[in-house]
Amino acid sequence: MIKPDFRPWLSECGTAGNLLRILSAFAGLLCLFYGIIPFLGYGIFHSGVFVLLIFGSGFALFVLFGEALRRRFPRLFLWGWRLFCFVFLLALCLYLLFAVSYRRYCTDHPPVPGEEQTLIVLGGAIEGEHPKLMLTRRLQAAAVYLAENPQAVCIVSGGQGADEIIPEALAMENYLHELGIAAERIRREDRSKNTRQNIAFSAEIIRQEGLPERVVVATDRFHQLRAGYFCQKNGLQACALCSLTPWGLLPSYEIREMGAWVKALLEAASLLP
Secondary structure (H helix, E strand, O other), X not given: OOOOOOHHHHOOOOOHHHHHHHHHHHHHHHHHHHHHHHHHHHOOOOHHHHHHHHHHHHHHHHHHHHHHHHHHXXXXXXXXXXXXXXXXXXXXXXXXXXXXXXXXXXXXXXOOOOOOOEEEXXXXXXXXXXXXXXXXXXXXXXXXXXXXXXXXXXXXXXXXXXXXXXXXXXXXXXHXXXXXXXXXXXXXXXXXXOHHHHXXXXXXXXXXXXXXXXXXXXXXXXXXXXXXXXXXXXXXXXXXXXXXXXOOOHHHHHHHHHHHHHHHXXXXXXXXX
């Protein structure tokens, strides 16, 4: 049975090997921390959480059992560790590139004060007939915008998931009513199943009713870049109204969004149906 070996931590202080173990322990703890918080704190598990837990577990395995594995399987351990580090560093570079890109997009596309614009609120998870935390924050940001722009019309966009008892758009509309937004200012789009459909079906409503094609999209900051891409595909000029994402959920949702971006680009290139 392979047992944890902590002797490398107690010898050769200051060597490259110990530095690598310290960095690995730090990276592993960070990945596990942000992978566990969504699951334990919010009951959320998705692809971003899975990726963080995989990387965190890999680093933990190296820190706890690396020396024993190296002695027992030297060649396999060496190539396995190199491959793991390469994948992690590649993923880290892509993550940083994505984070910089979406933040820059949000900074470069703020809502234009005083200009006639249509507000689109993108759907999210609901519980019963009420929005969950992230969708609630999107709607709160939308309500502030609508209060500051009394001429603006709002489209709440979100269909009914398999585990939902009503369409997301209906729950969103009801919540905006509770926040004091008049019913005549709200249009409901309740057919969509994903972000691409959110924007495409909202664009249909905009053109049917002759609403402004310059739109303000209310969603989380990490979601804005893809939403803007789909707006451009549907002939809409998009501005970003960013809601606040809980800090414990942000890294996992950013990673999940990276996967959604890859899917969107593959669909655009006709590599996916």
